[in-house]
Structures are given as structure tokens and as C-alpha cells.
Amino acid sequence: MSSWALGTAWALSVLSLLLALPVEYEGALLSRTLLAALPWIALAGVPALRSRKSWWSFYAGMLPLLAVGIGMDHAAGEGMLRLVRVTFLSVVVSGVLALAASRLRSSLLHACVWTALVPLPIAWMILPVAFSGEHPLLIATPIGWAVGELVAESTQVVAAWPYQRDLGLLISTACLFAFALRVRRSEGLG
Amino acid sequence: MIAALLLLASVCAPGNSLESEAGYRTATVRLTGPLDSVSFSVGEEVLTRLTGSLAKGEERELLLPFPASAANRTPEVKVVGSGTATFGEWRASGDELPNRLSRRTRPPVSTGEARAPTPALLLLIASGILALSLRRRPLSALGVAVLIGGLAGGLSAREGAASGGGVRVLEGNSGSEAWLTVHTALGRLDCGASLPARIEISPPGRSATWAVRLAANGTPRYALEGRGLALTSLRANESGGGSLDRENNFLVGLSETWTRGSAGAWRAHGAWPVGGSLPPVLAEIEGSPPGWLASGLPQGVPILLGRVADPTRIDPGEPGELSGRATEAWLRLTGF
Numbered sequence: 225m226s227s228w229a230l231g232t233a234w235a236l237s238v239l240s241l242l243l244a245l246p247v248e249y250e251g252a253l254l255s256r257t258l259l260a261a262l263p264w265i266a267l268a269g270v271p272a273l274r275s276r277k278s279w280w281s282f283y284a285g286m287l288p289l290l291a292v293g294i295g296m297d298h299a300a301g302e303g304m305l306r307l308v309r310v311t312f313l314s315v316v317v318s319g320v321l322a323l324a325a326s327r328l329r330s331s332l333l334h335a336c337v338w339t340a341l342v343p344l345p346i347a348w349m350i351l352p353v354a355f356s357g358e359h360p361l362l363i364a365t366p367i368g369w370a371v372g373e374l375v376a377e378s379t380q381v382v383a384a385w386p387y388q389r390d391l392g393l394l395i396s397t398a399c400l401f402a403f404a405l406r407v408r409r410s411e412g413l414g
Numbered sequence: 415m416i417a418a419l420l421l422l423a424s425v426c427a428p429g430n431s432l433e434s435e436a437g438y439r440t441a442t443v444r445l446t447g448p449l450d451s452v453s454f455s456v457g458e459e460v461l462t463r464l465t466g467s468l469a470k471g472e473e474r475e476l477l478l479p480f481p482a483s484a485a486n487r488t489p490e491v492k493v494v495g496s497g498t499a500t501f502g503e504w505r506a507s508g509d510e511l512p513n514r515l516s517r518r519t520r521p522p523v524s525t526g527e528a529r530a531p532t533p534a535l536l537l538l539i540a541s542g543i544l545a546l547s548l549r550r551r552p553l554s555a556l557g558v559a560v561l562i563g564g565l566a567g568g569l570s571a572r573e574g575a576a577s578g579g580g581v582r583v584l585e586g587n588s589g590s591e592a593w594l595t596v597h598t599a600l601g602r603l604d605c606g607a608s609l610p611a612r613i614e615i616s617p618p619g620r621s622a623t624w625a626v627r628l629a630a631n632g633t634p635r636y637a638l639e640g641r642g643l644a645l646t647s648l649r650a651n652e653s654g655g656g657s658l659d660r661e662n663n664f665l666v667g668l669s670e671t672w673t674r675g676s677a678g679a680w681r682a683h684g685a686w687p688v689g690g691s692l693p694p695v696l697a698e699i700e701g702s703p704p705g706w707l708a709s710g711l712p713q714g715v716p717i718l719l720g721r722v723a724d725p726t727r728i729d730p731g732e733p734g735e736l737s738g739r740a741t742e743a744w745l746r747l748t749g750f
């Protein structure tokens with residue numbers, strides 16, 4: 225993760241905690257943990273020339289911000305199970321994205337994949353394209369997952385298996401990592 | 415004719431009438447240690463969750479609350495520990511409430527917005543500077559981040575909990591001994607050490623989970639949890655020990671006070687401490703009471719509205735313990 229990406233993610237994350245935002249949105253709690261994690265998820269995989277040794281050093285900036293988000297969510301009545309799940313996935317996914325970025329460095333292919341996983345879903349969600357509802361491919365991207373979980377429905381009455389979204393995220397992240405390894409090997413980066 | 419008979423039967427059936435009145439049911443549960451927690455569920459829905467350690471061989475019988483929707487069904491019991499928990503029998507729940515008082519406007523569910531507390535933000539900035547200075551030693555930076563994160567997270571949770579207790583209103587009618595305390599919170603309603611007379615959940619039809627925690631002295635503390643739900647409890651006669659009239663306030667200290675006479679205009683009186691008489695009018699227009707507090711009140715009746723100076727002191731004798739913590743507390747008295 226480059227210095228500018230690290231600084232931007234940190235500043236955006238602090239801003240998300242600093243702003244006085246509604247506790248709930250349409251009857252569900254707004255997750256401050258995920259709001260703080262979003263910039264890190266978005267920027268962890270930015271293609272950059274970085275040393276392999278420090279791919280995880282951004283956690284030093286990310287973890288305290290997530291901890292404040294967890295504290296706020298817990299105080300607002302968020303269940304511990306969901307807090308642990310959301311934090312775990314945010315940390316794992318951003319870590320894998322950062323690791324993939326550090327392994328691929330400035331590979332053009334990686335830049336394309338990162339664009340498909342982060343800026344494109346953001347544009348898809350923001351721009352008024354002919355799209356409504358949750359597209360399965362969009363949900364499976366890290367950004368799509370994080371946005372979908374920001375105001376997740378109550379888990380008091382749960383479906384038979386309510387973690388399809390998480391599974392999609394883990395699969396897409398694992399695919400990205402496998403792809404990073406493959407490209408790295410074929411391009412002789414290692 | 416059949417419909418009328420069914421209606422009559424539903425009104426006369428003691429279980430059903432109590433269920434609709436109280437909004438929850440109670441049942442006896444016998445616990446035998448060692449155990450750490452017990453959950454009661456129907457299908458995937460957790461009805462009641464009890465936490466608190468019982469030592470080996472320790473036995474206890476408790477009256478636990480359950481959602482009204484679970485009435486007369488036997489929930490599945492899951493115990494964490496090698497002890498046992500036996501579901502007993504359903505009991506009647508809920509007490510009589512003063513009718514007129516319980517029909518007044520409910521408090522708002524949420525104070526609206528939240529932000530990270532300033533000390534936590536300062537810690538975040540400190541951690542950012544430290545992480546920057548330790549960038550060549552990522553392991554040390556990570557250690558410092560975890561330490562500061564734990565501290566900042568704890569601060570946020572504590573401060574957020576202090577501001578997320580909901581809103582409580584002490585409802586009264588001058589000349590009557592009947593008092594009513596209405597407590598509304600979003601997501602989690604702390605009910606303290608005693609069960610309320612009635613529970614209301616909004617939006618209707620949704621179900622919340624009862625969370626019961628056994629304190630170190632064995633006293634159960636009750637809370638109702640439901641993400642995104644407005645949860646309200648109603649209790650009768652909690653503040654019957656005090657009295658309030660224009661000459662003396664022996665009930666509760668008020669930081670803001672408004673009165674409405676027969677003319678219908680609100681008048682602000684400012685703070686009214688315990689032991690003093692009603693302060694003089696400050697201004698005719700300035701400082702109107704909150705809309706939700708002043709709405710739905712009977713016309714032509716003198717009214718006193720006030721903001722309680724210390725929300726934890728609304729329960730004489732056992733502040734905050736009896737009926738749970740609130741962030742804001744208000745007083746609404748008719749016939750004043």
C-alpha cells in the first residue's frame with residue numbers, strides 16, 4: 225500500500241468516525257465499523273511498488289479505527305457475533321488485497337482486476353445505470369459486500385444459512401489472490 | 415354469532431389477555447450448575463438468553479421473560495456448561511397501568527446521530543503519528559496500534575453506552591398517586607433489575623430477544639434487544655415516594671421547566687431544583703418544550719413539563735438500578 229493510499233484511507237476512515245451520522249438507516253443500525261473499514265478495503269489493493277515485507281503494515285493504521293467503530297456499534301446495540309464477523313472479514317479481505325497488490329506490484333493485469341473489483345462497483349452503485357437490486361457479482365466484490373453490510377437487516381430471525389454474501393466475498397478474494405500468484409509466476413516477478 | 419363468541423372467549427382467556435396487555439410472557443426455569451449461559455429458542459429465533467455463572471451443584475429457580483409470540487410453546491433449551499436448565503411453566507405477566515397515562519405520546523426512539531468521542535479521536539491521531547514514526551518497525555507499530563485501538567474502542571463503547579440509554583418520561587396527574595414511567599430506546603432497552611408492566615415493540619409484529627444477566631450477587635438484570643427496533647417499557651408507581659406542587663418540589667430536580675395555563679400558551683420557568691418552589695416565568699415565547707412532549711395533551715387543563723436534571727435520579731431510592739439506565743428523562747404532569 226503506497227503512502228498516499230495509506231494516508232487517504234486513514235483520513236477517510238477518521239472522517240467517517242468524526243462525522244455525526246444517523247445511528248440508524250431505514251430501521252437498521254448503520255455499521256460504523258464497516259464505514260471505517262470501507263476506505264481500507266477500497267485502497268488496500270491499489271497497485272503500487274511496495275516491499276513484500278511491509279504488505280501488512282497498514283494494519284497499524286487500520287486496527288485502532290476499526291476498534292473505535294466496534295465500540296460505537298456495540299454501544300448502539302449491535303450484536304457481538306455480527307461485529308466479530310464483519311471485523312474479521314474486513315481485516316482478512318483488506319489484508320489479502322494488500323498482499324496481492326504487493327506481490328503483483330505495478331502489473332497492468334492487477335490494475336485491471338483492482339479496477340474491476342473496487343472502482344467499477346462503486347461507479348455501478350453511484351451512477352444511475354439501468355440496475356436495481358443486488359447483482360450477485362456486485363455483492364461478491366469487497367466493496368459490494370461492505371456496502372451491503374452497512375445497514376444489514378436484523379439477524380434476530382435468520383435464514384437457514386445467512387452467510388451467502390460472506391461466502392461470495394471470500395471466494396472472490398481467494399480468486400484474486402490465486403490470480404495474483406499465477407500472474408506473478410508467469411511474469412517472473414518473484 | 416360465532417365471531418362474537420370467539421371474541422368473548424379471547425377476552426376471557428386469562429393467558430391471552432395478559433399476553434396482549436404485557437407484550438411479553440414469563441416462565442419459570444430451574445437451573446443447576448455448573449453452567450455459563452443458557453439460551454431458549456424456537457426454530458432459528460432466540461427468545462431469551464441468560465448469562466451468568468452458576469457453580470457446580472448450585473441450584474436456582476428464576477422467572478424469565480419471553481416474547482409474547484412464544485406463549486404456550488415449549489422452547490428448545492441450550493446450555494453452555496455441563497449443568498442443566500429445565501423449562502418450567504408459563505406464568506401470567508404484567509401489572510395494571512393507569513389507563514389515561516399509558517395512552518400519552520411516546521418518547522422519541524433515538525437521539526438521532528452519533529460520532530466518535532473526542533478522547534477516542536485524539537487517541538486515533540496519536541496512534542497515526544506513532545504508526546508513522548514506527549513505519550520502519552511494523553511489528554512495534556502493530557503492537558502500539560493494538561494497544562491504542564483497545565483503549566480507544568473501550569472509550570467509544572463506554573461513552574456510546576452512556577449516551578445510548580434511551581429516553582424516559584415520568585407521567586403523572588396532579589392529585590393522583592398513580593405514576594407511570596415510560597422508557598424508550600433503539601435496539602437495546604435496559605430494564606434494570608425488575609421487569610416492567612408492559613413492553614411495546616415498534617414496528618409491530620417484530621420480535622425482540624430478552625437478554626438476562628445474573629449479577630455477582632445473583633440478582634437478574636433484564637434487557638430487551640432487537641436491532642433497529644424501537645423498544646418501550648411501561649412501569650407503574652415508580653416515583654410515588656415524592657410529591658410536586660407549585661410551592662415545593664420533593665420529586666426530582668428539573669433543569670428546564672414549562673407550564674401551560676388555561677390560555678394554552680407555554681411559559682418557560684428555567685431550572686427547578688429539589689426543595690424549591692416553582693421559579694417565575696422567564697419569557698412568554700422563548701424555550702418551547704419539545705414537540706413530542708407537548709403534543710396529545712388534554713386541552714383546557716394546566717400542565718407542567720420538565721427535563722430531569724439527572725436522568726439517573728428519576729427513581730427515588732435506587733437510582734438507575736430498578737428500571738435501567740436512560741440518557742434523557744422528562745416529566746409530564748397534568749392538572750398542575
